[in-house]
Amino acid sequence: MTTSQFQVKEHTIPCQSIREYHHAVKGVDPPLQLAVKQYIPLNNLNPSPDDITIIAGHANGIPKECYEPIWDDLLRLTRVKIKAIWMADCSHQGASGVLNEQILGDDHLLLMVNHFRDQIQPPIVGVAHSLSCSQFVHLSIMHPRLLHSHVFLEPMIQQDAENHIRRNAFWRRWDPRAVNAYIRFGLRRVPTSSSGTVTLTTTKAQEAWTYLWFNPTPHAGSDITERFLNSDLAVTTKEGDNHNPNYVTVCPWSCMAFEFLPYMRPSVFGGVAAGRVHAEVLPGSSQMAPLEKVQDTARLISLWLEAQLELYLKEKVFWECQYNSGKSEQDGRVLSAQWMKYTKEPVDTQRPAKPHL
Template identity: 30%
Template sequence: MSTDKNSSCFHIKTHITRTQHSRSRYAGTSPNQENNLKLCVKQYTPKNNPNPQDGDVTIIGAVADSYPKEIYEPMWEHLVKELERKGKKIRSLWVADPFNQGESGVLNEKVLGPDPSWFDHGRDLMFVINQFQDEMPHPIVGIGHSMGASHLAHLALLHPRLMHALVIIDPVFQLQGGGQTWARASTFRRDHWPSRKIAEEKLSANPGLKSWDPVVLKKFLEFGLRDCPTEMYPEVPSKGDVPVTLQSTVAQEVYNYIEPTYHDPRLLVPKHLEGREFHPDDVAKASGANFMRAEMAILWRRLEELQPSVMYIFGNTSTVSGEEARKAKIERTGRGVGGNGGVDTDMVKEVVLSCGHLVPLEMPKDTAVSCAEFVDAEVARWVDEETERRVIWNGLSREGQVGLNDLWKEKIGGPAKKPAKEKSETKL
């Protein structure tokens, strides 16, 4: 564990942990290396809350594909301030780079494979929470963006009561489409520069980053670049400037966007499992597409099972959150068996901001304001419900708490009646 003091808002600790046992897919790592993975986790403790109290919220953050976790810090700082205005405080905020990206990806670069799964990080987050559970009491709220929203949705399906509420920011839950356009662009994108200065100049002039908040862009330039040599770029000049590359490799970025539907021997999939994770209807609609993303459709189909209350934050110009797509997600979420009841029970809400898919990177303050309004209400609901639970529980004797009570005995139907003994006939 190390401590980073470079924040006006947080005390920051960095933890290096192990990951969950096994990856979802055989080629998520090199063979026999999937239990040698590390996860880089940052714990942000607000400086305005040195003595946390019962009811202070624990936040689990999850980030989009290929971006370092640190570029979300501007949003977290705004969130602390907005909640403080409402009389609420954050106990601590935890964010981990997925095993194949950011600082985690650097730690694991020698053993990474070509077939990561979105479901790996949800399990890894569960493992992290188990390790630090003494520092993560309820209420717990998850806030995830893009692929990170999928990670938290999966975590909520794994353990429905773990998180009290979810903020899902411009998620990619859908049956078709998704990341192929992004993956194609990234496949041929520049990711190596002769010096950090040149990289910063080129990236700052990139039209795709012009819409970002300036503080977010500054964080990206600080944390999103990595000095060479790396595994992908082992050669460096003996003199002069040190070349740099992206902290998260382009390969791992595009492997997260999409996965092949064609046979690729290096994926190491047993023949009887090839293609089995793709729903037949999705394959038929894809019309022979070379790539899909199975988890995207799996999570769409299971949205109705989400139990935590949910607030969606969409970008109104996002290519994955058009009006019909937004409506479909809202109407589906929580309505099924085990779900929260859906929009009809006021357990699913929606905010639409004037931006694209990269909502918290373009509008960190506005995103934080929306998050704070939801978290404020959800923490108040948790306090009310928890108070009621404790009143009921504490009003019972120990026998009344754990014994078979009268209501149970009544509902089960009382003691079973003994069958009448048959009278034997006397033969003369």
Template identity: 35%
Template sequence: MSTNFFRIDEHKIEASHIRSFPRSTATTQEEVLHLAVKQYTPLRNTSPKPGDITIIAAHANGFPKELYEPLWDEMLKRCEQHGFGIRGIWIADVVHQGWSSVLNEDKLGNDPAWLDHSRDLLNMVNIFRDQMPRPIIGVGHSMGGCQLANLALLHPRLFETLILVDPVIQGKVSLIGNVGPAAASSRRRERWPSREEAAKSFAKSKFYQTWDPRVFDLWVKNGLRDMPTKLFPDAKAPEVTLTTTKHQEVMTFLRGNFAARPGDKEPSSADFTLSHPKLNRRTHPDMTPDADPQSPFYRGESTIVFNQLPMIRPSVFYVFGELSSLTDDAAVEDKMRLTGSGVNGSGGRAEGRVDSVMVKGAGHLIPMEKVEESADHISKWINKEMARYRDWERKTEEEWDGIHGRERSVMPQRFVDELNALSKPREKTSSKL
């Protein structure tokens, strides 16, 4: 239980200004949304030392941030065994899910955007910067993996390394990986007579039977909220409903891209533009401008990040699930080949900065199904990367320590010499007639 290992502090902060889509908010486009943040401080490390790691985490679609607490418990044990400390772990529910969605209940629209959370997390880092010295590590699951990869693109030097657990980063929306779960979630039950009855119902479902019991208990506690709510104003205690509404969950899986029909008020990519007759850049600016855009649904964020994988600067460790619908040989190889391989990248697989592991017998929900094995793989990778981090820090400090006073703020002599050599007038040679 996390309270046995961590002091847990809760924070409410403002989300970043201006959301990706006009309909992300139900009120005005300038509406202020909020994040529910949890900060986990190890009870045995309340006075952290330089070099202790800060972890920023991001959750999967439809799964509240608290479900990862057993993973933090197991990681803490292993990090202590490896000899490095955890300063703190920070995670926030995206604005339209979990306890953040409760804070924003009267403000949420029907067009959520994944990459808003990347900017929200950067805002969180800036707010709590005094508690987040380097090194900072990212751990993201599913949608959260995509969001942290995007954050690394926004701020290339923020993370020393990223651990991306079965991230949704792909060239196109997967019919199996996105449409199937979205359709299932759209039909899911939304209310139960009590939390106890809901727990009994969940326990009968094969979906939850593969979960670690600790994760299941946290789902019953945080995946449900007491009634009444905005969606069910007439309900009465002890009834409960989903904390993340099925509507917000499904609209996070897929974004509509419907063929235009006369009289429709839903955004459509079929509006004519001079550059592409099938792409409406006002409503669908994040769609890949193919000759045949994905319809009736797409999800642009995973494709945007996929196309920028070569520019990821921190090292990356992928944790794939053997039974996941997102895992196939071609998809895995694409990520391994591309990540960090381009301009501003880490050097990628060729320089040992990208690696992966395949978790046997696990589906997409690896942190829920294989908590201890996940912690094993993640802590070993962090230990390796922290050895590199310490080596690079030592070299950087040694180089800088040799320079003092005003010399740290002016052009080095080598800089001046090289500049003068390039700008020195060339001697004219006499021409022969």
């Protein structure tokens, strides 16, 4: 049980005020809300500044609570001290979707960090599953130094719904703890019903719309409305690309995330050769591996956290104790003589070689 290992705090915060897509919300008031859970390990209620903070993201249609078994096993397995784990439901899914159901159209993590800036402090590691992986890529491009590292993983009656879930082959592969969490948080009572009927917490429509952007309007060639409709799509694309403006259904955000990968800084910059990228395969699992092989997933996350914390501490010592930019004097108030000297040199002046000891 998560509550036996964590102090769980629930928060509701406002979402980003300007949405990327028109019709994502009905008007501008009231603002969208984000349902957030903060998991504070009971064995580390007085954390040190260098303990790790985790920000996690869920797969499409999967409530954030389904990942609690991973946090339980991670805390049991890891030698790393964890300050807290933060996880939010996307604004149109899970508990957030329920908060916003009256204002969602048919169509925030940085804001969450800023909202809780006194509690979410480096080192911060992102743990993302499926849909949220591309979100974390975009977040790292927007704010390159925010995350030190990433781990990228992929109407009925209540009793009838529960029986269906437990019998269904899709859920039978899951860890029983994750299934129980889905039954508890992935279903909710129908607001207008008094007979105990339930529906999905994340509606089928919102889950489907998350996968694809839909544009069946006739192609207008060079008409200005094409840029209104396809502002996030590629101007020139190949057949088969998921951000082709000629297609009725597209998925631009995942295409852009893939193209952004070479520019990501957290545990990617330098690539495999620099030891900043590592891949693991869990045999016999599917895209839902984090919910099927919970302990194996937690073990791999733990090993990665241990290695990345060691690297973070080396980087911290470098910046705080070893590095001097040489650009200023008088406690950072004026330009240094070295700065003035080099700015008068040709633009292709080479850096001096570091002496070998």
